[in-house]
Amino acid sequence: MSDVTMSGQTPVPAVEEHHPHHPFLQHHFEDLGQQHEASTLGMWTFLTTEILFFGGIMLAYWVYRLAYPDAWSVGASLQNTRLGGINTIVLIMSSLTMALAVREAQLGRRIGIVTMLFLTLIFGGIFLGIKSYEYHAHWQEGLFPGTAWHWNENPDLAPKIQLFMTFYWGMTALHALHMVIGAGLLLWFMWRAWKDQFGPEYYGPVEVMGLYWHFVDIVWIFLYPFLYLIHGHKH
Amino acid sequence: MDSTSTTQGHEHTPHVHITPLWIYFAVFGALAAGTILTYLASTVDMGWGNTPVALVIAATKASLVILYFMHAIHSTRLTWVVILGSFLWLGVLFVLTFADYLTRAWAIY
Numbered sequence: 001m002s003d004v005t006m007s008g009q010t011p012v013p014a015v016e017e018h019h020p021h022h023p024f025l026q027h028h029f030e031d032l033g034q035q036h037e038a039s040t041l042g043m044w045t046f047l048t049t050e051i052l053f054f055g056g057i058m059l060a061y062w063v064y065r066l067a068y069p070d071a072w073s074v075g076a077s078l079q080n081t082r083l084g085g086i087n088t089i090v091l092i093m094s095s096l097t098m099a100l101a102v103r104e105a106q107l108g109r110r111i112g113i114v115t116m117l118f119l120t121l122i123f124g125g126i127f128l129g130i131k132s133y134e135y136h137a138h139w140q141e142g143l144f145p146g147t148a149w150h151w152n153e154n155p156d157l158a159p160k161i162q163l164f165m166t167f168y169w170g171m172t173a174l175h176a177l178h179m180v181i182g183a184g185l186l187l188w189f190m191w192r193a194w195k196d197q198f199g200p201e202y203y204g205p206v207e208v209m210g211l212y213w214h215f216v217d218i219v220w221i222f223l224y225p226f227l228y229l230i231h232g233h234k235h
Numbered sequence: 236m237d238s239t240s241t242t243q244g245h246e247h248t249p250h251v252h253i254t255p256l257w258i259y260f261a262v263f264g265a266l267a268a269g270t271i272l273t274y275l276a277s278t279v280d281m282g283w284g285n286t287p288v289a290l291v292i293a294a295t296k297a298s299l300v301i302l303y304f305m306h307a308i309h310s311t312r313l314t315w316v317v318i319l320g321s322f323l324w325l326g327v328l329f330v331l332t333f334a335d336y337l338t339r340a341w342a343i344y
Contacts, residue, residue: 041314048321055325059332066336081274088270096263099254099304106253200251207306214304218297224270225293229277231285 024202036204043208047215054219057174061167061226068160075164076230078143078151080134084228087130088220094123095217102210105193105203113193113206120213121186124179131176144169168227175223178216185209252309262303269296 022032029035065072097119104112142150145162152158189209192198198206273292281288302308307318 037311037314040310041317044314044317044321048317048324051321051325052328055328059328062329063332063336085270085274089267092263092266092270095266095300095304096259099259100256102306103253103256103259106251203251211305214300217304218300221266221296221300222293225273225277225289229274229289231277231280 022201024197032201036207039204039208040211043211047211050215054171054174057167057171058222058226061171064163064167065230068157068163071157071160072164073230074154074157075161075168076228078138078141078161079168079228080137081228083130083134084224087127088224090123090127090130091217091220094120094127095214097123098210098213102203102207105198105206106200108199110193110196110198113198114190117186117190117193121183121190124183124186128176128179128183131172138165138169171223171227175216175219178219182213182216185212252306254303254306258303262299265299266296269299 021027025032026035029038097116101113101116101120104116138144139148142148142152143165145166149158149162151161154161186209189206192205269292273289276288276292277285279285301318307315310318
């Protein structure tokens with residue numbers, strides 16, 4: 001402290017001590033604002049491909065649903081509507097905590113981000129646990145298409161119900177795969193948040209991770225009525 | 236708000252719009268209510284009306300998630316173009332496909 005003057009004031013440094021570059025600013029961006037906007041736009045562009053990916057499968061689902069409405073309503077009546085509904089609420093709760101994790105990042109609360117990401121992971125885990133239980137039950141009931149199929153309560157409609165169940169397994173498994181990837185991202189982001197890598201200046205990655213998670217929630221918002229809640233036949 | 240003060244002094248930092256907590260909880264409440272509503276609606280016989288009702292509820296829920304949880308409401312115009320473009324192409328996919336299938340008089344539709 002030799003350069004402290006007699007009056008106790010520190011001398012003003014010749015060069016202002018201000019980070020010329022934020023450690024997380026990539027050199028090809030002008031500033032953090034531009035970088036943030038580019039990452040959000042890039043994620044939405046990826047989500048466009050995801051919307052059309054799931055959209056294409058849903059299109060095929062609707063082509064066959066309009067062709068075989070009876071098989072589709074019997075197929076939906078074989079689902080566990082209560083567990084599907086509980087899972088929908090669980091996933092919405094995970095979306096809430098994900099949105100709150102982004103908010104905590106905007107506010108620069110490190111422990112808050114980790115906590116909210118952890119809660120999102122827990123809700124995601126509960127969803128996958130309930131889904132596994134349903135898969136196990138369907139397997140036992142012989143509702144897996146192909147050689148494992150032995151559900152035969154309605155022999156006339158059974159081949160078409162196999163088609164419905166093909167959509168059921170395919171769409172829900174693809175959704176679950178997205179959730180498993182999301183869970184991996186959550187773990188990575190919890191570690192990054194723990195290392196204090198996010199804050200009001202740099203919350204973009206948490207926001208972009210959130211966009212992915214919310215998209216997966218939106219897919220389920222459609223899958224629940226498509227696969228569980230078709231009014232009509234109760235077998 | 237404690238939030239705004241933390242960003243002062245950095246003119247090039249991202250525009251941070253911090254949504255009040257009550258909005259997140261209100262959207263969550265609406266999504267949960269929509270889930271219960273879509274279940275209840277499926278138990279009522281509305282004839283051909285069941286499908287449109289289920290689709291409208293799901294589309295409303297999805298819109299709430301996109302606008303508030305995904306912050307589309309505060310995003311730039313360019314981001315809006317990409318978001319709306321996604322659904323435009325999805326619409327083209329459905330409209331052209333069903334323009335074919337639904338006009339096949341000899342088919343099972």
